[in-house]
Amino acid sequence: MFAAFLLSLKQAGLPVSITEYLMLIGAMKAGLAEYSVEDFYYLSRATLVKDERHLDRFDRVFGACFRGLETAEGVSPRDLPDEWLRKLAEKLLTPEEMAEIQALGGFEALMQRLGELLAEQTSRHQGGSKWIGTAGTSPFGAYGYNPEGVRIGQQESRHRRAVKVWDRREFRDLDGDVELGTRNFRVALRRLRRFARQGAPVELDIPDTIRSTANNAGVLDLKLTPERHNAVKVLLLLDIGGSMDEHVRLSQELFSACRSEFRHLEFFYFHNFPYERLWKHNRRRHDEVTPTFDVLHTYGSDYRLIIVGDAAMSPYEITMPGGSVEHWNEEPGRLWLERLTSHFQRAAWLNPVPERSWQFVNSTTITRQLMGDRMFPLTLAGIDSMTRELGR
Amino acid sequence: MSEFRSTATYIATRDLEVAVNAAVTLQRPLLVKGEPGTGKTMLAHEVAASLGYPLIEWHIKSTTKAQQGLYEYDAVSRLRDGQLGDPRVHDISNYIVRGKLWDAFEATDPVMVLIDEIDKADIEFPNDLLLELDRMQFFVYETRRTVQARHRPIVIITSNNEKELPDAFLRRCFFHYIRFPDRATMERIVQAHYPDIRRELAREALNVFFRLRELPGMKKKPATSELLDWLKLLMAEDLPPEALRDKDGQVAIPPLYGALLKNEQDVHLFERIAFLARQGSHPRG
Numbered sequence: 213m214f215a216a217f218l219l220s221l222k223q224a225g226l227p228v229s230i231t232e233y234l235m236l237i238g239a240m241k242a243g244l245a246e247y248s249v250e251d252f253y254y255l256s257r258a259t260l261v262k263d264e265r266h267l268d269r270f271d272r273v274f275g276a277c278f279r280g281l282e283t284a285e286g287v288s289p290r291d292l293p294d295e296w297l298r299k300l301a302e303k304l305l306t307p308e309e310m311a312e313i314q315a316l317g318g319f320e321a322l323m324q325r326l327g328e329l330l331a332e333q334t335s336r337h338q339g340g341s342k343w344i345g346t347a348g349t350s351p352f353g354a355y356g357y358n359p360e361g362v363r364i365g366q367q368e369s370r371h372r373r374a375v376k377v378w379d380r381r382e383f384r385d386l387d388g389d390v391e392l393g394t395r396n397f398r399v400a401l402r403r404l405r406r407f408a409r410q411g412a413p414v415e416l417d418i419p420d421t422i423r424s425t426a427n428n429a430g431v432l433d434l435k436l437t438p439e440r441h442n443a444v445k446v447l448l449l450l451d452i453g454g455s456m457d458e459h460v461r462l463s464q465e466l467f468s469a470c471r472s473e474f475r476h477l478e479f480f481y482f483h484n485f486p487y488e489r490l491w492k493h494n495r496r497r498h499d500e501v502t503p504t505f506d507v508l509h510t511y512g513s514d515y516r517l518i519i520v521g522d523a524a525m526s527p528y529e530i531t532m533p534g535g536s537v538e539h540w541n542e543e544p545g546r547l548w549l550e551r552l553t554s555h556f557q558r559a560a561w562l563n564p565v566p567e568r569s570w571q572f573v574n575s576t577t578i579t580r581q582l583m584g585d586r587m588f589p590l591t592l593a594g595i596d597s598m599t600r601e602l603g604r
Numbered sequence: 605m606s607e608f609r610s611t612a613t614y615i616a617t618r619d620l621e622v623a624v625n626a627a628v629t630l631q632r633p634l635l636v637k638g639e640p641g642t643g644k645t646m647l648a649h650e651v652a653a654s655l656g657y658p659l660i661e662w663h664i665k666s667t668t669k670a671q672q673g674l675y676e677y678d679a680v681s682r683l684r685d686g687q688l689g690d691p692r693v694h695d696i697s698n699y700i701v702r703g704k705l706w707d708a709f710e711a712t713d714p715v716m717v718l719i720d721e722i723d724k725a726d727i728e729f730p731n732d733l734l735l736e737l738d739r740m741q742f743f744v745y746e747t748r749r750t751v752q753a754r755h756r757p758i759v760i761i762t763s764n765n766e767k768e769l770p771d772a773f774l775r776r777c778f779f780h781y782i783r784f785p786d787r788a789t790m791e792r793i794v795q796a797h798y799p800d801i802r803r804e805l806a807r808e809a810l811n812v813f814f815r816l817r818e819l820p821g822m823k824k825k826p827a828t829s830e831l832l833d834w835l836k837l838l839m840a841e842d843l844p845p846e847a848l849r850d851k852d853g854q855v856a857i858p859p860l861y862g863a864l865l866k867n868e869q870d871v872h873l874f875e876r877i878a879f880l881a882r883q884g885s886h887p888r889g
Contacts, residue, residue, distance in 0.1 A: 227771060229775055231775045231776070232775060235630065235632065235778075238630055239626050239629065239630055242629045242630065244622065244625060244626050244629055245622065250618070251618075251622050254618065254619040254622035254623065255622050255623075255626055257619070258619070258622065258623035258626055258627075258634075258778045258779055258780055259626065259778060261779055262635070262771075262774035262775070262777065262779045263774070263779075264637060264781040267781060416680070430687070431687065432683060432684055432687055434680070
C-alpha cells in the first residue's frame with residue numbers, strides 16, 4: 213500500500229524493515245488513523261522511526277512523498293547547511309515589490325530550477341534574487357517572499373501560510389547523521405573492558421563456598437567475592453579545530469557514547485598537536501587550561517591513552533620549538549608526545565583520515581613513527597585492532 | 605477498547621495519543637524517550653490510570669539482569685533448607701522466585717508493565733528480552749515449564765538515551781520521542797497542575813523559565829518537572845509576580861532558583877550572565 217513511501221525512507225537512509233511496514237499496515241487495518249492524514253503521519257512516525265535522530269529525515273521524506281513529488285534530480289539528499297539558512301537579516305518588501313515578483317511558473321519548474329541552482333551553488337548566500345539563501349527574493353530559500361517560493365529549513369511560516377506538521381521540522385536539531393552507529397563502536401570497544409574484582413563483596417563464590425562448607429562439616433558457610441567491574445581507565449585527547457572540524461563531532465559522539473562503557477574516562481582537547489597545555493572546555497580554552505605535566509601526574513600509567521586527531525599539519529609544528537600555530541611553545545611537540553607515550557605505556561592514535569592517504573602527509577608519517585606505529589584509522593576495524601593493542 | 609486521551613493531570617499531545625493507542629491496539633511495546641523531566645514515567649502511570657489497568661513497575665538499575673524480570677532460582681535457600689531437613693526442599697518450584705514479567709503474564713486481568721530506564725542496564729539487556737516481549741512467553745529451565753501470558757500486557761519502556769538500543773529490539777516497538785513542550789502546551793500543563801495559580805505569576809515564571817532554557821552552555825536544562833517544583837515553591841512563598849522581574853525588565857536571578865538549576869556550574873554560569881547583563885544596563889555602577 214505504501215511501498216513507495218517505505219522505499220523512499222530506505223533511500224533516505226532510515227533503517228526501516230518489513231517488520232515495521234507490516235506493523236504499520238496492521239495498525240491501519242485496526243483503524244488507528246482512519247480519517248486524518250495528521251494521525252496517519254503520527255502513526256507512521258511511531259511505527260517506522262525508532263531514533264529521534266531520524267525524525268527530521270522522516271519528516272522530509274513524508275513531506276516529499278505525500279505531496280506526490282520526487283526530489284529534483286541532482287539534489288543531494290542532505291539538506292542545505294543550517295547556517296546558510298539561519299536568519300541574519302530580513303528584507304522588508306513593499307507591496308509593490310511583492311507584486312513585482314512573478315512566479316516562475318508551476319511547482320515542477322521550481323523544483324527543477326532548485327536542482328540546477330543547488331548544483332551550481334557552492335557557498336552560503338543571503339539577499340539577492342537568484343541564489344538559494346535567506347531573506348532574498350529568489351523563489352528558493354527562506355524568510356523571503358515569492359508567492360511560489362520553495363521553503364527550505366524555515367522554522368515557521370513567515371507570511372502566515374499554512375504549514376503542515378511534518379513541514380515544521382521540529383526535530384532537525386536531533387538529526388545526527390551518524391554513519392557509524394555508536395553501538396557498533398561500543399561493541400568493538402567492549403574488547404577493552406578489563407574485568408577486575410574491586411569493591412564490596414556481593415557475588416557468591418561457589419567453589420570457595422563448597423570448600424569452606426566441607427571444612428565446616430557440612431554446615432553452610434557462604435563465601436562472597438566482589439562483583440566484576442569494568443576497571444579499564446581511558447584518557448582521551450581530542451584534536452579540535454582547524455582540519456579536525458569535520459571529524460571531531462564523530463569522534464566526540466563516539467566517546468561520549470562510551471562514557472557509560474568506561475567508568476573512568478577522562479578527556480582533554482588539544483589543537484593539532486599536544487603541547488604543554490590541554491583544556492577541557494573548548495569554549496574556554498584560553499582561560500581554563502590544564503598543564504600537560506599535571507595530566508601526566510594526575511593520571512596513573514594504568515590509564516590507556518587514546519589520541520584522536522588527523523595529524524595533518526606542518527612538520528615544524530611537531531619538530532621545532534615555537535612551531536605551534538596558536539602560541540609560542542618552548543619545547544617541541546614531539547618531546548611532549550614522547551613524554552606522554554613514555555608515561556602511558558599503552559597508547560594509541562586514532563586517525564579519522566582514511567589509512568591510504570596517511571603516507572602522503574609528512575606530519576602523519578612523523579607522528580606514526582613517534583607513536584611506534586600505533587596509529588589506527590577511526591573505523592570499526594581500526595578500533596578493533598586498537599583495542600587489541602591496548603588490551604595487551 | 606477505550607482510547608487514551610489527555611487527562612486532568614497529564615497533558616498529552618496528539619502524536620503521543622496516537623502512539624499510545626497504536627501500542628495498545630496492536631499490543632506491542634511502546635518505547636518512550638525524551639529529555640529527563642518531560643514526564644516519561646508519569647506517562648505510564650497516566651495511561652494505566654486512564655485505561656483502568658493495574659501497573660506493574662520494573663525499575664532498571666545498572667546491575668539488573670533480564671533474567672530477574674522473569675524469575676530467579678534461589679539456590680542458597682534450598683541449600684540451607686536441605687541442611688536443616690526441611691521437606692520443602694524436594695520440590696524445586698518452591699525456590700523459584702517470580703519476577704515482574706512473570707507476575708504480569710500470569711495476571712488474570714490485563715495489566716500494564718513499565719520497564720523504566722532500560723538504558724541503565726547492560727548493553728545486552730534488551731536483547732535478552734527480545735523473545736519474551738515478542739511472544740510474551742518464556743521457559744523455566746528448573747521446572748521445565750513454559751509460562752505463557754494469559755493476556756498480552758501493555759508494555760511501556762522508557763529510556764534516557766544513555767545507551768543505544770539494538771535494532772532488533774527497536775523493530776518490535778512503537779517509538780515516541782517526548783519533545784520539550786512549547787509555550788502553549790506548557791501553559792496547559794501548569795494549568796493542569798496548579799489550577800489556582802495567579803495568571804501573572806505563571807506568565808512571569810514561564811518567561812524566566814524559557815529564557816533560562818535558552819542560555820547557551822547549560823549542562824542540565826531545567827525541564828517540566830523542575831518548572832512545576834519551582835512554581836510550587838513560588839506559590840508556597842506567596843511571591844508577587846514582580847519579584848521575578850528586575851525594575852527595568854532585565855535578567856534577574858530568579859528567587860529560589862535552586863529548584864531550577866541542579867548543577868553548580870549552571871548556577872555559576874547564570875550568575876555571571878546576570879551580572880554582566882546588570883553591568884550593561886547600568887554603566888559605571
